[in-house]
Structures are given as structure tokens and as C-alpha cells.
Amino acid sequence: MPQTFYEVLWIFIIYAFIGWCSEVSYAALDRGIFVNRGFLNGPYCPIYGCGVLIVVVLLTPLKKNLLILYLGSFLLTSVLEFITGFVMEKVFHNKWWDYSDKPFNIMGYVCLKFSIFWGLACTFIMLIIHPIIYGFIHLIPHIVGVVLLIIIMTGFAIDVVVTVSTIVKFNRRLKVMDDIAAKIKVLSNQIGENIYENVEEALEKSAEFKEGHAEKIEKLENLRHKYDELLSKKNAVSSRLMKAFPDMKSKHHNEILQKLKKINIRK
Numbered sequence: 192m193p194q195t196f197y198e199v200l201w202i203f204i205i206y207a208f209i210g211w212c213s214e215v216s217y218a219a220l221d222r223g224i225f226v227n228r229g230f231l232n233g234p235y236c237p238i239y240g241c242g243v244l245i246v247v248v249l250l251t252p253l254k255k256n257l258l259i260l261y262l263g264s265f266l267l268t269s270v271l272e273f274i275t276g277f278v279m280e281k282v283f284h285n286k287w288w289d290y291s292d293k294p295f296n297i298m299g300y301v302c303l304k305f306s307i308f309w310g311l312a313c314t315f316i317m318l319i320i321h322p323i324i325y326g327f328i329h330l331i332p333h334i335v336g337v338v339l340l341i342i343i344m345t346g347f348a349i350d351v352v353v354t355v356s357t358i359v360k361f362n363r364r365l366k367v368m369d370d371i372a373a374k375i376k377v378l379s380n381q382i383g384e385n386i387y388e389n390v391e392e393a394l395e396k397s398a399e400f401k402e403g404h405a406e407k408i409e410k411l412e413n414l415r416h417k418y419d420e421l422l423s424k425k426n427a428v429s430s431r432l433m434k435a436f437p438d439m440k441s442k443h444h445n446e447i448l449q450k451l452k453k454i455n456i457r458k
Contacts, residue, residue, distance in 0.1 A: 192251040193244075200340050201328045203240035204248060204347075206316075210239020228435045230287070231350045232428060238275050242268045246313045247321060254317050264317070265310030269301050272309070276300035283358050284442040357428040364421055365444035365451075371418045372447070378411050422450065430455045 193199045200369065214236055229236045250263045277300055280286045286288045290296040328336070425449035431447035441448040 192248060197333075197336065197340070198325075198328060199244065200344065201455075202324070203237075203244050204235065204340070204343055205240075205324055205328075206243040207237050207240030210236040213239070226434055227431055229249050230432070230435075231347075231354050232431070233346060233350050236349070238271065241434065242271050242309070243313065243316060243321075246317065250317065257314070259311050260317060261314045263296075264313035265306055267307040268309035271306075273297060273300045274440035280442065284362060285358075286440040286442070287436045287438075289438045299374060354428060354432075357426065358432070361426070361429040361432075362441075362444075364424070365441055365447050368418060368421050368447045369444045371414050371421070375411060375414050375418065378414070379434075411429060420434060424456070 193202055209233045209356070211229050215225065218226040218228050219222070227234075231237070244256070246264050249267065250260055253259045253263065276288065277298075286299065289299040290305070291299035291304035293302040293304055331339070390429050433452045437452070439448070
């Protein structure tokens with residue numbers, strides 16, 4: 192069990208890194224490609240660091256009872272995953288993972304299959320891995336460890352700011368695209384032509400048609416141009432997040448998000 196804040200930070204960082212490695216390995220086996228599966232850009236998954244830290248702090252006194260250790264790990268990691276998924280959806284208006292298609296799930300945030308896996312994984316960590324990790328932490332000279340932690344946590348904080356800022360801008364982009372799409376549909380209906388998907392089709396109509404609807408066709412062209420620009424706009428962080436969370440859904444602009452995901456995941 193960690194005795195100091197120094198040890199707490201090291202446990203968090205080490206298991207966040209191990210969790211990232213596990214996620215990347217799983218994605219590589221499942222999808223056959225390298226995918227940075229972390230929410231953040233760096234090589235760490237904070238939910239793993241938090242999960243193991245909570246298990247270590249709360250269950251170390253009970254680790255000799257294998258059944259209690261497993262059940263405690265099962266429950267604590269499930270609660271953490273549920274709270275994390277729920278809070279992230281409320282804060283960012285996106286559902287980052289969805290277990291709704293899996294049996295015995297709770298609101299799509301947790302499911303029995305992965306809860307069983309997390310319970311087994313944390314039990315193994317507590318009995319086999321953590322004593323080694325804890326010993327390794329004490330092998331690091333304290334001054335060196337403090338300096339490394341300052342560097343790592345500074346990078347971590349910057350990463351959080353960059354990622355959150357990108358998500359906020361990305362959500363604004365989805366909203367703008369949704370608004371443009373709605374305006375295109377309205378204008379298309381007003382001129383009585385189904386040109387939402389293809390403005391060029393209207394331009395091929397007769398001169399009389401174009402003259403009678405010139406202003407609306409021009410607006411359609413401009414809106415479609417803005418829409419296409421936003422659709423093709425590239426951002427490394429948002430593209431990575433869409434690849435990292437292929438089941439991600441937007442609470443308010445899901446149709447647009449799915450289009451963007453198809454474009455990014457295809458690359």
C-alpha cells in the first residue's frame with residue numbers, strides 16, 4: 192500500500208502506462224493495426240492508473256482472502272468504469288464506449304464480460320505484479336524519482352488541456368455541420384428539388400429553373416461548400432480519438448459524427 196503522495200503518483204503513472212500498453216495490444220490483435228487507444232495523446236490510460244490505485248489502497252489489507260480480493264476488484268473497477276463513462280458523456284456530450292450490444296450491461300457503460308476480466312486482472316496484479324512494481328518504485332533514487340514525476344506530470348497536464356480543448360472545438364464543429372445540414376435541407380425543400388446530396392444536379396437544370404431559383408441555389412452552393420470544408424477538415428487529435436473509440440456516439444450530433452468516423456477510420 193502506498194505510504195506517501197510520491198508513491199501514489201508513481202503507482203498511478205506506471206499502471207496508466209501498463210493499461211495503455213494493454214489497450215494497444217488488444218486493439219492490435221482485434222483490428223490488426225496499431226491504434227493509440229488512450230483518451231489522451233500520451234502513452235497512458237488514466238482510468239487504469241486510477242483503477243489499480245483504488246484497488247491497491249482499499250484491498251491491500253484484504254488481499255489474503257482471494258474471494259474478497261476478486262469480488263472487491265470486480266466491484267471497484269466496475270463502479271469506476273461506470274462513473275467515468277457517465278461523467279465523460281455528461282461533460283463532453285459524447286459516449287466514448289458502448290456495451291449496449293453485450294449481455295448484462297448497465298446503460299452501456301459496463302458489462303459483465305469486462306467486469307469479470309477487470310476483476311481477474313486486478314487480482315493477478317495484486318498478487319503477482321504489484322509487489323514487483325512497488326519494489327521497483329523504491330529502487331529509484333528519490334531525487335531522480337521526484338524530477339521524473341515533475342516532468343511526467345507536467346506533460347500529462349499539458350496533454351489533458353490540449354485534448355479537452357480539441358474535444359470542445361470538435362463538438363462545436365459537429366454543431367456547425369448539423370446546423371448547415373439543416374439549412375441545406377430547408378433550402379432544398381423550398382425549391383422543390385432533392386438536391387441535398389448533389390447541388391450540381393440542380394445546376395444542370397434549365398436556364399429558366401436556374402434563373403427562378405438563382406439566389407437559393409447560390410446559398411445552397413455556399414452552404415454545401417462550407418459543409419464539405421468542415422467534413423474534410425483534418426485534426427490529428429480528433430482523428431485519433433475517433434479511431435481510438437470506434438463505438439463513440441454524440442449525444443446531439445451523432446449522424447454527423449458517424450460520417451466523420453467513417454472518413455477517419457477508413458484512412
